Amino acid sequence: xxxxxxxxxxxxxAAGEPTRLRLLSLLSGEELSVMEMSRILDQSQPRVSxxxxxxxDAGLIERFPDGARVYYRLSHDAQARRLIDTVLDILAxxxxxxxxxxxxxxxxxxxxxxxxxxxxxxxxxxxxxxxxISEAAVEAALERAVGPGPFERVVDLGTGSGRMLTLFGxxxxxxxxxxxSQNMLNIARANVSxxxxxxxxxxxxxxxxxxxxxxxxxLVIVHQVLHYLADPSAAVAEAARLVCHEGRLVIVxxxxxxxxxxxxxxxxxxxxxxxxxxxxxxVEAGLTPTAPIALPPDNEGLTVTIWTAERSAAxxxxxx
Numbered sequence: 001x002x003x004x005x006x007x008x009x010x011x012x013x014a015a016g017e018p019t020r021l022r023l024l025s026l027l028s029g030e031e032l033s034v035m036e037m038s039r040i041l042d043q044s045q046p047r048v049s050x051x052x053x054x055x056x057d058a059g060l061i062e063r064f065p066d067g068a069r070v071y072y073r074l075s076h077d078a079q080a081r082r083l084i085d086t087v088l089d090i091l092a093x094x095x096x097x098x099x100x101x102x103x104x105x106x107x108x109x110x111x112x113x114x115x116x117x118x119x120x121x122x123x124x125x126x127x128x129x130x131x132x133i134s135e136a137a138v139e140a141a142l143e144r145a146v147g148p149g150p151f152e153r154v155v156d157l158g159t160g161s162g163r164m165l166t167l168f169g170x171x172x173x174x175x176x177x178x179x180x181s182q183n184m185l186n187i188a189r190a191n192v193s194x195x196x197x198x199x200x201x202x203x204x205x206x207x208x209x210x211x212x213x214x215x216x217x218x219l220v221i222v223h224q225v226l227h228y229l230a231d232p233s234a235a236v237a238e239a240a241r242l243v244c245h246e247g248r249l250v251i252v253x254x255x256x257x258x259x260x261x262x263x264x265x266x267x268x269x270x271x272x273x274x275x276x277x278x279x280x281x282x283v284e285a286g287l288t289p290t291a292p293i294a295l296p297p298d299n300e301g302l303t304v305t306i307w308t309a310e311r312s313a314a315x316x317x318x319x320x
Contacts, residue, residue, distance in 0.1 A: 003079050011083055014058030019043070020051050024095045026103055027061060030231040031073035040102045056173035060084060067258050067271035073233075076280070096253055107230065114261070116232040138252065138304050139167060141293050145250060145308050146219060155217040155242055157207045157235070162188030166195040168219065176212070178205030207235045210242065218247040227270045228255045233281045240285030243311045249287060251278060255294060255303040275305065 003011065015024060022041060026032060034052065038045045052072055055061045059080050061072050074084060149171030156164040159177030161184065168190070169175045177192075177200065179185050185202050192200045205211065207225065220239050226232040236251070243249050254272035262268040279289045287309035295304045 003083070008083070009235045011058050011060060011080065012087075014055050014060055015084070015087060018052070019048075020055055021087070021091060022096055022099050023048070023051055023055070024090070025072050025088055026099055027072060028084070028088060029100070029103065030234075031071050033069050033071050035069070035108055037072075040099055040106060064277075066256075067260050067263075071270075076284070092309065121189065129145070135294055138306075141295055141306055142167070142250065142252065145293060145306050146248070149219075151219045152244075153217045154221065155210075155212065156221045156223070157210065157239055158222065158228075159188050159202070160184050160223075162191045162200075162202070164221045164223050165200055166191055166197065168221070169195065169197040169200055170217070173199065175200045176217075177202045178207065178210060179203065180206060208238055210238060211240055214241050215244040215247075217242045218244050220247070220249045221252075222250070223252045224254075226251065226273065227268045230269060232273070233284075234283040236278070237285045240282065240287050240311075243287065243309075245311060247311055249282070249309050251307040253278075253305060253307075255305045257302050259302065273305070274300070275307070278307045280303075282307070287311055 015021060023037060024042060026037060032040075034045050034049055037052075041048060052061065052063065055211045056063045056072070059077060060075055060083075062075055063070060063072055075079060112133050115203065146168060149168070150175070151168070151172040154165070154168050154172040155161075155219075156175070156177045159165060159179045160181075162177055165175050165177050165188065175197070177185075177188055179202075180190065182204060185204060192202065194274040207222075207229070208231070220242050222235065222239050226235060229235050236249075239251075241250055256272040256274055259271065260270065275292050278292070282289045288311070289307065289309040292308075293306040295306070297303060
């Protein structure tokens, strides 16, 4: 489906202003909050918000609230993305290059804050994870969602303390755990060894670029990781890339909530995810989602959701 002449003119008119082009260029890299874009462009938040509203109304970008913050990303509409890509491809803009340098600085600050947090909390990681939810209930539901196995290869992205590896590793011929925190990996190694698992690889690795072969795992797990990430949809796409024919991707994370203190206290970037958002990413990544499992807290706290998706034979042939 193509844009009509009027739709094309409206979209170009909405994009046709220097600040808006700079914003589109920034959003082509990842989803960003108004506060972050205002800082990068050195413009007031009301001014940036006005530009963003015009482009949202024109269908070029999408707005989504997350607790007290509002984030923006490029539209998922294929024709809108094609138009944006064409415009940005022919754009030669020194201001845009400077913006991306400042974006890199923002990313570096985020990464350093997250790295410092994980290195500090690594010894208490499993205890911290259980403050708001019953880990026993989550793991029991995970057991049902994953099934009895056996598995050829399990991949755990953002493995943390290695709990998912110790939970499912005995059913796998081979398991791989990736994490960016060396301190977490050291704890995972100790836990894996204590569990008597010898066919486990623990690697320093990036969830956005795992360097693992496509279709190499029949079970991929992303457990309580997405809410820390600047581009969770990209992480889902990379995780899905690893899923083989008739393999399964399992994502565990929080449902939407308004516990704003989680941002500063625990470095959460996103305050949970809606079922529709995760399912859209799974479908776009070539997987077929199954019904999500919601696990509300016993008392006041956070609801955990388990999302699962599979790759059918037809999908495997299409992606080959």
